[in-house]
Amino acid sequence: xxxxxxxxxxxxxxxxxxxxxxxxxxxxxxxxxxxxxxxxxxxxxxxxxxxxxxxxxxxxxxxxxxxxxxxxxxxxxxxxxxxxxxxxxxxxxxxxxxxxxxxxxxxxxxxxxxxxxxxxxxxxxxxxxxxxxxxxxxxxxxxxxxxxxxxxxxxxxxxxxxxxxxxxxxxxxxxxxxxxxxxxxxxxxxxxxxxxxxxxxxxxxxxxxxxxxxxxxxxxxxxxxxxxxxxxxxxxxxxxxxxxxxxxxxxxxxxxxxxxxxxxxxxxxxxxxxxxxxxxxxxxxxxxxxxxxxxxxxxxxxxxxxxxxxxxxxxxxxxxxxxxxxxxxxxxxxxxxxxxxxxxxxxxxxxxxxxxxxxxxxxxxxxxxxxxxxxxxxxxxxxxxxxxxxxxxxxxxxxxxxxxxxxxxxxxxxxxxxxxxxxxxxxxxxxxxxxxxxxxxxxxxxxxxxxxxxxxxxxxxxxxxxxxxxxxxxxxxxxxxxxxxxxxxxxxxxxxxxxxxxxxxxxxxxxxxxxxxxxxxxxxxxxxxxxxxxxxxxxxxxxxxxxxxxxxxxxxxxxxxxxxxxxxxxxxxxxxxxxxxxxxxxxxxxxxxxxxxxxxxxxxxxxxxxxxxxxxxxxxxxxxxx
DNA sequence: CACTCCTTAT
Numbered sequence: 180x181x182x183x184x185x186x187x188x189x190x191x192x193x194x195x196x197x198x199x200x201x202x203x204x205x206x207x208x209x210x211x212x213x214x215x216x217x218x219x220x221x222x223x224x225x226x227x228x229x230x231x232x233x234x235x236x237x238x239x240x241x242x243x244x245x246x247x248x249x250x251x252x253x254x255x256x257x258x259x260x261x262x263x264x265x266x267x268x269x270x271x272x273x274x275x276x277x278x279x280x281x282x283x284x285x286x287x288x289x290x291x292x293x294x295x296x297x298x299x300x301x302x303x304x305x306x307x308x309x310x311x312x313x314x315x316x317x318x319x320x321x322x323x324x325x326x327x328x329x330x331x332x333x334x335x336x337x338x339x340x341x342x343x344x345x346x347x348x349x350x351x352x353x354x355x356x357x358x359x360x361x362x363x364x365x366x367x368x369x370x371x372x373x374x375x376x377x378x379x380x381x382x383x384x385x386x387x388x389x390x391x392x393x394x395x396x397x398x399x400x401x402x403x404x405x406x407x408x409x410x411x412x413x414x415x416x417x418x419x420x421x422x423x424x425x426x427x428x429x430x431x432x433x434x435x436x437x438x439x440x441x442x443x444x445x446x447x448x449x450x451x452x453x454x455x456x457x458x459x460x461x462x463x464x465x466x467x468x469x470x471x472x473x474x475x476x477x478x479x480x481x482x483x484x485x486x487x488x489x490x491x492x493x494x495x496x497x498x499x500x501x502x503x504x505x506x507x508x509x510x511x512x513x514x515x516x517x518x519x520x521x522x523x524x525x526x527x528x529x530x531x532x533x534x535x536x537x538x539x540x541x542x543x544x545x546x547x548x549x550x551x552x553x554x555x556x557x558x559x560x561x562x563x564x565x566x567x568x569x570x571x572x573x574x575x576x577x578x579x580x581x582x583x584x585x586x587x588x589x590x591x592x593x594x595x596x597x598x599x600x601x602x603x604x605x606x607x608x609x610x611x612x613x614x615x616x617x618x619x620x621x622x623x624x625x626x627x628x629x630x631x632x633x634x635x636x637x638x639x640x641x642x643x644x645x646x647x648x649x650x651x652x653x654x655x656x657x658x659x660x661x662x663x664x665x666x667x668x669x670x671x672x673x674x675x676x677x678x679x680x681x682x683x684x685x686x687x688x689x690x691x692x693x694x695x696x697x698x699x700x701x702x703x704x705x706x707x708x709x710x711x712x713x714x715x716x717x718x719x720x721x722x723x724x725x726x727x728x729x730x731x732x733x734x735x736x737x738x739x740x741x742x743x744x745x746x747x748x749x750x751x752x753x754x755x756x757x758x759x760x761x762x763x764x765x766x767x768x769x770x771x772x773x774x775x776x777x778x779x780x781x782x783x784x785x786x787x788x789x790x791x792x793x794x795x796x797x798x799x800x801x802x803x804x805x
Numbered sequence: 806c807a808c809t810c811c812t813t814a815t
Contacts, residue, residue, distance in 0.1 A: 209806095237806065245807090267806060274807080305808050340809045368810040375811065402811045437812035444813095473813040504814055535815045542815090571815075 201227060201235065208238055214250050217242050221257075233265045240268055244275030251275045266292075266300050273306045282314035299330055305341040312345035320345050340368045347376030352385070359389075371403035378407030383416075398432050406438040409445070417442045418451070431455075433464045440473045447759025447786055449481035450680035456490075468498030475501055479508030482757045482784040482791060499533055507539040512791045513800045515547025519556075534566055541575035545582060546790055548804065553579040574604045581611020582804050586620060602631045606638070613645055614804065621645045629661075636662065636669045637762075674738035674760040678749050685741040694745075701744035702736065709774035716767065739768045743775060743783060755782045763787050764805065773797050 201224070208220045221239050229235045236257055243254035254275055258264060269292040276285035289307045292299065299307075304327050311320035324342055332338045339362050346355035355376065359369050370393055377386035390396070390404040401424045408417035421439055425431075431439075436459050443452035456474055459466060471494055478487035491497070491505045502525050509518040522540055525532060532540075537560040544553030557576050560566040568576075573596045580589035589608055593600045600608075605628050612621030625642030632638055639662050646654040662669075673686045685692065692698060706714070739760055746756040764772070764787045776783050777797035785792045793800035 234806085241806065270807075302808055309809080337809055344809070366810085371810040373810095397811095399811050404811090406811065432812095434812045441813070467812090469813050471813090476814060500814055507815065538815055 201229065205235065205238060208242065211242070213248055214243070214253070217249075230260060231262055233261065233263065233268060236261055237265070237268050237271065241271050244271050245278060249275075251279055251281075264295075264297070266297055266303065269297055270300070270302045270306060273303070273310070277306055277310050277313075280313075282310045282316070285310035286314070286316065286319055299326070301332060301335050301337065304330070304332055304335075305337045308338065308341040308345050312341070312348045315349070317349055320349065334363050336362075336364065336366060336368070340366075340372060343369060343372045344376070347372065347380075350380065352377065352380070352382065356389075367397050367399045370400050374400070374403040374407055378403075378410060381411065383407060383411055383413065396429075398429055398435060401429055402432075402434045402438055405435065406441075409438055409442045412445070414442045414446045414448075431458055431462065431464065433459075433467065433470050436464055437470050437473045440470075440477045444473075444477040444480045446677075446682060447481055447675050447757065448677050448682050449483065449757060450677055451682075452477040452481055454680075468496070468501055472498065472500045472504045475504045475508065479504070479511060480786060481759075482786060484508060484512050484514070497528075497530070499530065499536070502530060503533070503535045503539055506536060506543060510539050510543035510546055511786075511789075512793070513546050513802075515543045515549045515552070518543035518547075519549075519552060522556075532560070532564060532566075534569060537566060537568075538571045538575065541572055541579065545575050545579035546801075548583060548802070550579060550583050550585075570598060570601055570604065573598075573600070574607050577604055578607035578610070581608055582614060584611075584615050586611055586615060586617055590620065602628055605631070609638075609641055613641055616645070616648050618645060618649045618651075633665060634667055636667050639667065640669065670761065672738050672760065672762045674742040674758050676742040676746050676756065676758050678746065683742070683745060685738040685745070687738045687741075688736045689738070689741070692741075692745075694748075697748060698741055698744050699736070701748050702740050705740070705744055705747065705775060705779075706771070708778050709771060712774050712778050714771060714774050737765060737768050739764065739785065740771060743772065746783075747775075747779060747781070753780065755784060757784045757786075759786045761788060763789060764792060769799065769803075769805070773799055 204220055204223055204227075208217065211217050211220060217239065224230070224235050224239070240254045240257055243249040243257070244251055254272060258268065258272060261268065269288065273285050273288050276282070276288060286307060289299070289303065292303075304323060307323050308320065310316075311323055327333060327335070327338045327342065339358055342358045343355050346352070346358065355373055359365060359373055362369055370389060373389050374386045377383070377389065386407050387404065390400060393400050401420070405417050405420050405424075408414070408420065417439070421435075424435075436455055439455050440452055443449070443455065456477075458464070459470065459474070464470070475487050475491050478484070478490060487505065487508050491501060494501060502521070506518045506521050509515075509521065518540055522532060522536065525536070537556060540556055541553055544550075544556065553576065557568060557572065560572070561568065573592060577589045577592050580592065589611060593604060593608060596604075605624055609621060609624045609628055611617075612624060621642065622645070625638070625645065629638045629642065639658050643655050643658040646652075646658065671686055673684055675682055675684050683692070706716075739758060742758045743756060746758070750756065764785060769792070772783055772785065772792070772794045774797060775781065776794035783794040785794065787805070790801065790805060792805065
């Protein structure tokens with residue numbers, strides 16, 4: 180028995196047993212992934228008598244406060260036990276609040292830190308600046324700017340860059356620029372923050388001035404400026420800048436590829452888009468799921484469903500956004516059944532559909548008139564995946580029912596849905612009233628929609644068209660007057676056609692094209708030809724009706740017809756014409772396009788604001804519902 | 806022991 184009381188001598192380890200255990204524990208802590216695991220490590224650290232050790236507790240707090248699987252309240256409990264928490268620990272809690280969107284608490288914790296005489300370091304102020312920025316706390320933000328200087332971080336890049344971000348967010352553009360100008364050493368972050376900030380507020384000239392002032396432009400800077408143009412619909416500027424970039428031998432990376440693809444998509448510039456895809460493949464740019472999605476979207480919106488599908492199927496790993504985008508693409512092209520098939524494929528590959536998947540799927544059902552299927556999936560998403568229908572889903576359902584002529588049912592959905600219908604949902608109902616010429620309901624909804632979005636010209640136009648159908652010319656004139664009084668301008672209509680890689684743009688009645696004379700002659704010839712095939716210009720009431728495209732131009736010269744005429748002039752017989760326009764196809768152009776496809780034996784693919792129209796053999800894929 | 810900028814889609 181006595182031997183038990185003897186300490187058996189062991190060889191001396193280089194570190195003391197306690198340190199060694201702590202080291203192992205901290206390593207274990209770094210690798211734990213759940214709160215319950217963490218609590219076990221925490222308990223062991225306490226047993227070692229380290230419950231007040233900043234170094235050890237700092238790690239515990241870091242886990243709880245900043246990781247997805249953490250628990251901010253637990254972090255705060257640990258914090259409260261610490262007699263002298265250090266700067267790192269304060270910073271970590273501030274970051275925890277920030278990540279949880281508890282912005283005021285974040286700033287408050289910083290002042291608590293100062294009250295306890297703990298000095299901020301270079302990590303502290305960027306966090307607090309961000310909190311003020313996200314909270315739109317202008318006064319506090321200015322004070323923190325003072326602290327940056329007072330505590331000696333006037334030359335710290337992170338603080339400065341975050342200040343730029345904050346002032347941009349406050350719309351204090353001069354102040355943002357001043358911070359940049361006073362920076363000792365500006366970097367990509369400083370420049371791109373300011374460029375994209377200016378661009379978001381629409382100040383493109385200012386953004387370009389900043390860009391131009393950069394002596395050594397990195398690809399990040401180039402992309403910031405390119406995407407600034409893209410986001411402001413200045414596609415030609417984006418292309419011009421891209422070309423300049425190429426001529427200066429800057430290498431395309433995945434960011435630039437994505438921005439340029441987005442420009443091609445919005446413009447309908449298929450050839451250019453394909454060229455970018457080629458570059459991506461050639462230069463082995465990392466094809467992440469964002470870039471893959473962008474490429475799929477480009478093919479879909481440029482009218483090449485086949486290529487989109489081919490690319491999609493060839494992807495090794497398909498992210499959820501790629502699936503969603505592909506389903507959305509099928510929806511736009513009126514391929515509802517194929518969209519449903521793709522959902523099933525997704526399920527059989529054990530990819531869980533999400534909120535967006537069902538928005539796109541329901542939109543596919545709506546565009547293809549799949550009423551029963553649409554209703555089914557509206558319930559199915561909740562039953563099978565626990566996804567509560569949101570505003571967009573209700574919008575699709577209303578669209579689906581409304582298009583099918585089930586206006587009462589659609590209206591009941593609007594009344595009974597758990598949230599207040601937004602403009603999107605009401606707009607869908609209004610659209611249905613237009614299709615089915617329900618003046619009574621359309622008038623009520625139209626007025627609501629206009630007041631919800633008084634600057635959106637399309638809403639006025641829709642109601643005015645409805646009045647025009649009813650022959651209520653006085654009301655049409657009143658709408659027009661209302662628009663004038665409020666200074667609402669109709670978006671100028673334009674159509675774009677891409678031929679041999681050259682994108683040509685047409686505006687209604689525009690004569691600036693170098694070959695305008697030939698094009699107009701072709702339009703006249705075209706219209707004569709289809710007249711013999713039964714085309715009757717939709718001129719009833721034209722003098723009074725408000726069209727989406729400018730009224731002062733004769734109907735025949737809508738941008739879409741000019742683009743088609745130009746396409747017929749410039750391509751060989753049988754070639755497919757792809758046209759992209761910014762507004763909805765008007766009734767007359769739709770009818771004309773159908774007949775042109777027959778008489779000239781051409782497939783014409785038109786992308787309008789909402790969807791695609793494939794004109795072939797005198798028919799349209801939208802089955803005249805759009 | 807750690808922080809900020811440029812990319813897509815609905």
